[in-house]
Amino acid sequence: MHPLLQRIQQTFSVGVTGLAEWRGDAAVTVLRNMLHEVAQFLRNDPGMDFDYIVHVSSVDWPDDEERFEVVWEFYSIRKRHRIRLKTRVPESDCVVDSLTDLWKGADFMEREVFDMMGIRFRNHPDLRRILMPDDYTEGYPLRKDFPLRGKGWRDTFDFLDEVPR
Amino acid sequence: MAFEDQRTTVYKIDPEHPESESLPTLRTEELLLNLGPQHPSTHGVLKVILELEGERLVKSTPVMGYLHRGVEKLAEDGTYHQFIPHTDRLDYVCAMYNNFAYCRAVEKLLNLQVPERAEYLRTIVAEVQRIIGHQFWLGAQALDIGAMTVFFYCFRDREILLDWFNELCGARLTTSWYRIGGVERDLTPSLIDKLKQFLDYFPPKIDEYQVFLEKNRIWLGRTKGVAVISAEDAVSFGLSGPVLRGSGVDYDLRKYEPYSAYPKCEFSVPVGKNGDTYDRYWIRVMELYESVKIIRQCLEQMQEGPVMADVPSVTLPPKERVFTNLEAMIQQFKLFSQGFDAPPGEVYCGTEAHKGELGFYIVSTGGGKPYRLKIRAPSFIHMGAFDHMSRGYMISDACTIFGSYDIVMGECDR
Numbered sequence: 001m002h003p004l005l006q007r008i009q010q011t012f013s014v015g016v017t018g019l020a021e022w023r024g025d026a027a028v029t030v031l032r033n034m035l036h037e038v039a040q041f042l043r044n045d046p047g048m049d050f051d052y053i054v055h056v057s058s059v060d061w062p063d064d065e066e067r068f069e070v071v072w073e074f075y076s077i078r079k080r081h082r083i084r085l086k087t088r089v090p091e092s093d094c095v096v097d098s099l100t101d102l103w104k105g106a107d108f109m110e111r112e113v114f115d116m117m118g119i120r121f122r123n124h125p126d127l128r129r130i131l132m133p134d135d136y137t138e139g140y141p142l143r144k145d146f147p148l149r150g151k152g153w154r155d156t157f158d159f160l161d162e163v164p165r
Numbered sequence: 166m167a168f169e170d171q172r173t174t175v176y177k178i179d180p181e182h183p184e185s186e187s188l189p190t191l192r193t194e195e196l197l198l199n200l201g202p203q204h205p206s207t208h209g210v211l212k213v214i215l216e217l218e219g220e221r222l223v224k225s226t227p228v229m230g231y232l233h234r235g236v237e238k239l240a241e242d243g244t245y246h247q248f249i250p251h252t253d254r255l256d257y258v259c260a261m262y263n264n265f266a267y268c269r270a271v272e273k274l275l276n277l278q279v280p281e282r283a284e285y286l287r288t289i290v291a292e293v294q295r296i297i298g299h300q301f302w303l304g305a306q307a308l309d310i311g312a313m314t315v316f317f318y319c320f321r322d323r324e325i326l327l328d329w330f331n332e333l334c335g336a337r338l339t340t341s342w343y344r345i346g347g348v349e350r351d352l353t354p355s356l357i358d359k360l361k362q363f364l365d366y367f368p369p370k371i372d373e374y375q376v377f378l379e380k381n382r383i384w385l386g387r388t389k390g391v392a393v394i395s396a397e398d399a400v401s402f403g404l405s406g407p408v409l410r411g412s413g414v415d416y417d418l419r420k421y422e423p424y425s426a427y428p429k430c431e432f433s434v435p436v437g438k439n440g441d442t443y444d445r446y447w448i449r450v451m452e453l454y455e456s457v458k459i460i461r462q463c464l465e466q467m468q469e470g471p472v473m474a475d476v477p478s479v480t481l482p483p484k485e486r487v488f489t490n491l492e493a494m495i496q497q498f499k500l501f502s503q504g505f506d507a508p509p510g511e512v513y514c515g516t517e518a519h520k521g522e523l524g525f526y527i528v529s530t531g532g533g534k535p536y537r538l539k540i541r542a543p544s545f546i547h548m549g550a551f552d553h554m555s556r557g558y559m560i561s562d563a564c565t566i567f568g569s570y571d572i573v574m575g576e577c578d579r
Contacts, residue, residue: 022510023273052416053403054515055546057539059528071539073513073526077400077416084513105403108549116237131230131578141238142537148242 002026004083007047012038018086027084035087036097042074042083043102050074050083053099056109058117060144067091068119072099072106089119098124116142195223200563202231208305208567209574213551215563222555222563227548232578240538244504245271245345246481248538253339255540256576258301259519261294261330263576264343266516269424270525271345273514274507275479279425282470283347288426289463290333290342292456293360296367297326298519298571299449299456303374306446306568310387315377322370329359346480347473357464364457371453378446388443392554392566395440402550405543406521407448408570412440418517430462442569449571452519479505504533513541520544520571544570544577 005019005026015034020027030038042050054073061067066088075082089096098121100106110121111130118140121127129136138151201212210231216224236255240248252267253260265287272279279287304319327337333356334342334349342349352360378384394404399412409416417434419427435451437444474480481500486493507529515524521543528537547570555566 023276023512025512027511051400053401054513054522055403055524055526055539055541057526057537059537071526077414080421082513084511103403104398104401104553105546105549108545109403112545129230131233133230141235146238148238 004048004081008038008041011041025082025084027086029086029088032087032089032096035085036099039072039085039099039102042085047079048083049076049079052077053103053105053109054082056106056113058113058119058142060117060142062144064088065090068094068117070096070113070119074103094118095120095122097122100124116140118143198560200560202228204564208572209577211548211567211572211574211577213563213567215560217560220559222558222560225552225555225563227551229545229548229574230578232574234579236579237538237540240535242534244501244533245507245535246501246504248535249343249345250339250341253341254575255542255579256518256520256523256544256573257338258573259294259298260338260340261290261342262298262516262518262523264341265291266514266518266523267525268343268345269516270512270514270527271507273512274510274527274529275345275505277346277474277476277479279347279474280471281426282351282467283472283474284426285463285467286348286352286472287343288430289352289360289460289467290348291425292459292463293326293329295456295519296453297323299453302449302519302571303446306565306571307378307384309564309568310384312377312381312384315374318370318374318377322367325363325366329356329363332356332359344473344481346476347471350484351472360460361464364461368454368457371450375450385443387562387565388446388569389441390439391442391558391562392569393439393441394550394554398553399440399550402553403546404521404550405546406517406519406571407445407452408521408547410434410448411437411444413438418515418522422515424516426463426466427459429466430459432459432462442565445569449519506531506533507535515541518543520573520576521547540576540579542576542579544572544574545579547572548577 002021005021008016008028009019015031016028017031018029042048052075054075057071059069061069068089070087070089072085073082087096096119098110108130110124111127113119114121114127115129115131128134139146196217198215198217199212200215202210212228214226214228215222236251239251249264249267252263255263300319300323304316307315330340331337334340394412396412396414399409400414405416413436415434415436420434432455435448437448482493482496487497509529509531511528513524513526515522523543524541526539527535530536551567555563
């Protein structure tokens, strides 16, 4: 197993629900209430030393009990290793801790996740839509139940099923 | 006349400086100013709401999304091959690098090996694209600051390379030349000759660009010590590319996680120390010399060989066979319309584009289409640091600051 994953498994006996390594990428899945603690460990532990935030992303799994998956990716500039941190969020309580206090760059990235997937971040300093307009009320575009052509007035378009010959 | 409203504040007399008591009481007011969305120096459509105290920036709020086209949503609806032209439209100034980053991510997902000649070709074209990107940046940044001459010189040389792209793939900007598993076609002898000529022609021209700027008092005054960011903050914000290296962090994925033909080439990564706009400019100019060096080495080392991996279930058949052989044509059609069967899993793959780390995070559940595709766009992440970096500077520096990130809004808004 990846040495980083081993280390995390030893440190956290509860709260870590999945460790995976695929194509050289190490990924940790944690329970939502343990997220901030694990992130703090990744940031501050001298053996981990993840000082660089790569991206924050989200995946929608509509059939699962806990529908959304939030994904953070970190890199350590001194140690030159990377890790992916994941957690699951149910649709009924779509809130997860913000990591803006540990990585400043998480601010815009988490705003994008909120905008696109509708996941709220607790303790985020400025949680507003970022790419869609502020007054956009048609939902969250990257959810799987959001139609590709869009919602609202676009639904009333007369699309031609077949080109008349 | 009563102009007073609730935002109006009256300055109190400072007890430590009683001499100011003789001055008339000044009433000051915080001013909100919209910069953009139509401002020429915003490189696309970007609005920034500036809160001003006099001419100083107190707070700035970027308002983005004017160019949002839902590329990540579109990716979920198309096959892996179909998405390549969409990546051209992310950073439309440097399309080749987007193709490259995307193809690398899919190859990592498929665990696909690319033939050696294709790796060299990819590196050569990526470095040509880096030169184009830095020329474009240098011209535009100098124009924003007020040095117009450099713009013409940069664009004169950029034109040569765009014509070279035109001969290579039939397009100047939206190129789509990279393919999953290799590249679309090999370099012709004419292209190699032209590139070699350019490599001899270009280094003196880089010196020429610098002549206009290195001794230009206005340029120095407007770049040195402007938009300083410390190494620690730059890392915490997730900045990458020349913006991060300007602060003294030598983070370059070409060295940290070598890919393609970079490990076989000798080149250095210029690193600044002050973290200001001037250092970022200096790094980009030095990278022009390094790119020339890399292309030279690749042209020397490159051996004959195939330019596309031979995995018929994934890679496209050669064009000659598509036009002459029915099976090959059916295969190409099926690969584009239905796609190949990608293994379930998730990968992240970052590539050092000229702006910074351009990454693709792909989640696959099997089948021909990505389940989720996330683009880590350096422009977007750099804009996150704009408020932090602009505080305390003048209004006119705002253009310098987002110019120094080298943002392209197509990539920022996706």
